[in-house]
Amino acid sequence: MPTRKIQVKLYFVASERPPLERFVPVLHTILRDDALGELMIDVVDYGHVHHGPGVVLIGHATDYGIDLGEGRPGVLVFRKREPVTGDRIADALGRALRFAALLARVPELGSALRTDEVLIRLPDRLHAPSTDAGFERLTAELSALGQRLYDAPVALERASSPRQPLSVRWRAPSSPTVEELLARLP
Amino acid sequence: MSEQAGYKQHLSGQIREDWAREIDIFETQLELRQQGKIEEKLFAETRLRRGVYGQRYDNGQRHDGVTNRTLAFPQRASKGPGTLWDAPGMMRIKIPFGKITADQLDVMAELAEEYSDAILHVTTRQDIQLHFVHIEDTPDLMRRLAAVGITTREACGNSVRNVTACPYAGTCHTESFDVTPYANAITFFLLGHDDTQDFGRKFKVAFSGCKSEPCGLTNFHDIGAIAVTRQVDGETQRGFELYVGGGLGSVPQAAKLLDDFVPEAELLPLSQAICRVFGRLGEKDNRSRARLKFLVKKLGIDEFRDLVQQERKALRPDPRWTAFLDDLSVTDERPLLPAAPLGEVPTDPAFAAWQRSNVRRQAQAGYAVASITLPLGDLTSDQARGVSELARRFTGDTLRATVDQNLLFRWVPEAALPELYRGLEALGLGEPGSGTISDVTACPGTDTCKLGISSSRGLAGELRRRLEVIDGELGAAARDLHVKCSGCFNACGQHHVADIGFLGVSRTVSGRRVPHFQLVVGGQWTENAAAFGLAIGAIPSKNVPLVTERLAKRYAQERNASETFRAFVERVGKKQVRAMLEDLIEVPPYDVDPSFYSDWGDPREYTISDIGVGECAGEVVPFAQMGLAASEREVFEAQLLLEQGQSPAALERAYRAMLSAARALTREKNPNLGEDADEVVREFKQRLVEPRLFWDQYAGSKFSHFLFRWHDHDRGDAGPDDARQAIEEAQLFVDAAHECYARLAS
Structure with a gap:
């Protein structure tokens, strides 16, 4: 059974730790304004944790975070439980890009993204074990989507040890804008 | 049901049969509740007794800073009164006496990142909590825990909660003997016992190896057991000084001495008798007076003792009472590496600072206990995996969670400390300051707790940042002060026994709500939390860091030689303490400084309308x-x-x-x-x-x-x-x- 649990992370251009305290009120506003069009519950701040989840807008089906994992800040979207119709990776990526577009409306956040690198993670060890076979299955799914988005093959590399959730990093030859990528999504 | 129902098959044969059956039963109960075949309150208590707890906003209401909004969860069965099925909740994982193996920590790391938000939170009672967990994921989560020897049974609800114990037990210089096997025995003896199923409220048990140190905190537990020995005919007998009826909350009460020497063979039956008296006579209707402390107070300790002794005589003999004594080594931890002294001390000042605050020599020469300072008790899944690897490399597999929300490595050869430190530093866990003023303890507060009034975690985070900055100005005595924050009067942050404690309250200023914290000073952490602090007054939340800094500095400057903070407060007097803070009690008008009208870490204008009905009390179901x-x-x-x-x-x-x-x-x-x-x-x-x-x-x-x-x-x-x-x-x-x-x- 394919997993419903999918994480997509896009990295900020700026590699230094972002000012999380500035993101917190913005996330509250996104929640209040129902700007993501899905049920959001609360904002949590894990800025005190080293290379942690940063600040997260917790939702019923999706979490949207300013993630500090790997020591590389970025936007991380976690599709947790709702059934996905169509391309599940594209769905999660689309949410991440729309979230990034909302953040970009507040320039002082410094949340500009580079789109030539994306981390896809499946935190579901039962249905998506971090094995060679799991990696092969996921790369097959990602290759076609990457080709469509960048009009060129994307390089896919395994980014997880057997103990970590299955993760694949995709590297593209170009870095289109968020809007361009959104327009190319299926 | 959960899409991952496959764990039932996947882990088949890897889980104790009785535990597997219990989890299957719980999964069936979820189905029955969904079909409306289990009554709401009964289901609530059922899930609480499996550790599945409610969380803030699970009534589907949230104030967004402007107005109350309905969170439109899919409409399905409730999981308790006013608790929506689809609202995320908290999963409390019982860790008896805080002992965690590397494999267990690995599994909890996996659960955190698959079902929660990739954060493991260590509580003030040596549990681990995961937040934002969906109830339908809980059976599989429990199976994965059970496969590594953890049950969440009776982690919440009106039951015997996690049995806590001194995390240094077995390695400590001051203990009479290692209390670990006794804490282990009582954990599994009382777990699911018939005589613990009829309580009106929760019931907490703690063990300490000695009287002088704070580690067991026996003074505020329903049963507090302190290891003691006596000589009889030239033989050393083990036993416990047994206290009952202690508790914090809105009415803190020091535990009363039930018996100054309970022989080890009597520990379990006497505890059973106490439970039976509590189940029979404890308050069931008035939840705010249903803890054992109220029964002990009402009856008086002498009558309570008589009743317990009568009940003890009426108990049906149970071989488990003494069977565990046949092998008290069952919980022993054995070092992985041979003892070795540190030798030449590294010159790295960061290591020296960490060693000073985070390392304690064991009773066993050449070994040390090293503490991991966890900010607000939190660590990520990645960090947890890193810590478990370090445990495997240095300690022979185990760690202990502590009541001040940290983790301990035990049995580390002193010579290996620099390498362990480097390993921790690489994980971002090399911070010094464990057990010092900046190592602030906090309950979840308004972050996730339904009862939270003020943001205890937001405050604790701010205090931590500020106190680290002034650490160098304080001197050793003030640096060792304990600061603890509770989000409400229920006192889960244990503020009563801190040198400087805070509990969340609310005040109204010109028609607007302002978050405050009641200041409580002079609690005694040592001698198993021997005394509770004095309330001084309510401080606007935004001024609490200034209050803390001022108190710490005044203590550093004005203390007499070897004077404790409690003695300092008693000498100076409550009135004078308040006077030194008077200017920080005022709240500026909203148009002058609106920041006072929001809480730490939460930009919404402050309100108390998000407070829900707590589940600490569970539901009384006979x-x-x-x-x-x-x-x-x-x-x-x-x-x-x-x-x-x-x-x-x-x-x-x-x-x-x-x-x-x-x-x-x-x-x-x-x-x-x-x-x-x-x-x-x-x-x-x-x-x-x-x-x-x-x-x-x-x-x-x-x-x-x-x-x-x-x-x-x-x-x-x-x-x-x-x-x-x-x-x-x-x-x-x-x-x-x-x-x-x-x-x-x-």
Whole structure:
């Protein structure tokens, strides 16, 4: 059974730790304004944790975070439980890009993204074990989507040890804008 | 149900049979609740007793800073009064005496990143909590824990909560003996015990190896056991100084001495007797006065002691009372690496600072205990995996969680400390300051707790940042102060026993709510939290860091030689302490400084409208009612088995349903009733059927004969007709049992 649990992370251009305290009120506003069009519950701040989840807008089906994992800040979207119709990776990526577009409306956040690198993670060890076979299955799914988005093959590399959730990093030859990528999504 | 139901199959054979069965039962209860076949309150207590707790906003209401908004969760069954099914909740994972193996930590890391938000939170009672967990994920989560030897049973609800103990036990210089095997024995003896199922509130047990240190905090527990020894005829006997009826909350009460020497063989039966007295006489209606401390106060310790002793005499002997004494080494930890002194001290000042605050020499020469300073008790899944690797490399596998929300490595050769430190530093966990003023303890508060009034975690984070900055100005005495924050009067942050403690309160200024913290000073952390602090006054939340800094600096500057903070406060006087803070009590008008009208870490304008109905108290569901609910669930399971073509199993389950119901009822008449089927049937007949209590106005004793017949019947070779008949009869029997219970209760 394919997993419903999918994480997509896009990295900020700026590699230094972002000012999380500035993101917190913005996330509250996104929640209040129902700007993501899905049920959001609360904002949590894990800025005190080293290379942690940063600040997260917790939702019923999706979490949207300013993630500090790997020591590389970025936007991380976690599709947790709702059934996905169509391309599940594209769905999660689309949410991440729309979230990034909302953040970009507040320039002082410094949340500009580079789109030539994306981390896809499946935190579901039962249905998506971090094995060679799991990696092969996921790369097959990602290759076609990457080709469509960048009009060129994307390089896919395994980014997880057997103990970590299955993760694949995709590297593209170009870095289109968020809007361009959104327009190319299926 | 969960998409990952496959863990039932995946982990088949890897989980203790009884635990696997309990989790299967819980999964069935989820289904039954979804179908409306379990009553709301009963289900709430059922899930609480599995550690599945509510969380803020689970009533579907949230104030967004401007107005109250409805969170439009899909409309499905509730999981308790005012608690929506789809609202995320908290999963409390019981860690008896805080001992965690590397494999267990790995699994919890996995669970955090798959079902939660990739954060493991260490609590003030040595548990681990995961937040934002969906209830449908909990059976698989429990299975994965059970596969590594962890049960979440009775982590919440009106039950015996996690048994805590000094995390240095077995390595400590001041202990009489290692309390770990005793904490382990009482954990599993009281877990699910019949005599712990009829409580009106939760019940907490703590162990300490000595009287002088703070580590066990026995003074505010329902049962506090301090290890002591005595000499009899030249032999050293082990025992416990046993205290009862301590507690924090809005009415803190110091525990009373029940017995100054309870021999080790009497620890379990005496604890059972205490539980039985609490279950029988403890308050059930008024939840705010239902803890054991109120019963002890009401009766007086002498009468309470008499009742416990009478109950002790009436207990049915149980071989488990002393069986554990045959092998007290069962919980021993053995070092992985040979003892070795540190030798030449590294010149790295960061290591030196960490060593000064985070390392303590063990009683065993050449070994040390090293603490990991966890900010607000949190670590990520990646960090947890890194820590488990370090445990495997340096300690022979285990760690301990502490009540000040840190983790300990034990049995680290002193010579390996620099390498361990480098490993921690690489994980971002090399911070010094464990147990110092900047290592602030906090309950979840308004972040996730339904009862939170103020943001204890937001405040603790701010205090931590500021106190680290002034650390160098404070001197050793002030640096060792303990600061603790609770989000409300329930005191989960244990503020009463801190040098400087805070509990969340709210005040109204010119018609607007302003977050405040009540300042409590001079609590005593040492001697197992021997004394509670004094309330000084409510401080606007935004001024609390200034208050803390000022108090710490004044203490550093004005203390007499070796004067503790408590003694300093007593000498200076409460009035003077308040006077030195007077200028920080004022709240500026909103138009001058609106920041006072928001809480730490939360930009929304402050409100208390998000406070919900807490689940700390659980729901009072008597043992008999729980038993009857279990029998109904077994009838349901029997039907499923029949549908699957498993006739003998279906018949057996239907029979077991009748037996469960009979036992639940009969125990109302005989609290010593065992679990043997012959005994249950015999006692049921004698105490309920023959006196015509289990009796129908028209059918007489007919329903009881369903049980008697199937009890005597060879059930091993049943066909579908037999099973169907047994299920129908079991349903009638359970209905009759409900009627009987209603008559008994009235």
